[in-house]
Amino acid sequence: MLIITCPWCGERPEIEFVYGGEAHIARPADPSALTDQQWADFLYNRTNPKGRHAERWRHTHGCGRFFNAVRDTVSDFFVATYKPGDARPDVEGDVQ
Numbered sequence: 325m326l327i328i329t330c331p332w333c334g335e336r337p338e339i340e341f342v343y344g345g346e347a348h349i350a351r352p353a354d355p356s357a358l359t360d361q362q363w364a365d366f367l368y369n370r371t372n373p374k375g376r377h378a379e380r381w382r383h384t385h386g387c388g389r390f391f392n393a394v395r396d397t398v399s400d401f402f403v404a405t406y407k408p409g410d411a412r413p414d415v416e417g418d419v420q
Contacts, residue, residue, distance in 0.1 A: 326400065330383045331391050331407045344380030346370045347392040348412065376403055378412050 326338035352358055352366060371377070377397050382390045394403040394415050404413045 326402070328381065328393070328402055329405045330386055330389075331405055332389060333383060333386045336383070336386060340383060340385040342382050342384050344382050344390055347378040347380045372397075374398060376415060381405075 327335050328338055328341050329335050330341075349366075349370075352362075355363065358366070374397060376394055379393050379395055380390055381393050382388070391405055391407055392410075392412070393405045394413060395401065396403060403415050406413060
């Protein structure tokens with residue numbers, strides 16, 4: 325079982341969390357000005373890299389808050405977790 329560190333609650337088992345998608349995706353300022361292709365790209369296309377990747381997670385069976393995490397998609401290891409609004413930590417070996 326994986327142990328994930330919630331920035332507010334501390335270390336907890338993975339069954340308390342749900343994946344929330346790629347982190348740091350900014351919503352378009354004027355969605356009505358986008359073409360259908362641009363809107364589809366915003367909604368569905370993500371980077372999905374092999375290696376370290378910034379993701380959103382939610383501590384559903386704890387505080388209920390969203391937070392960001394840098395996770396290695398190869399080893400499934402959580403390298404760092406941080407609160408929304410905080411800058412992504414500079415972690416050695418990151419894939420940007």
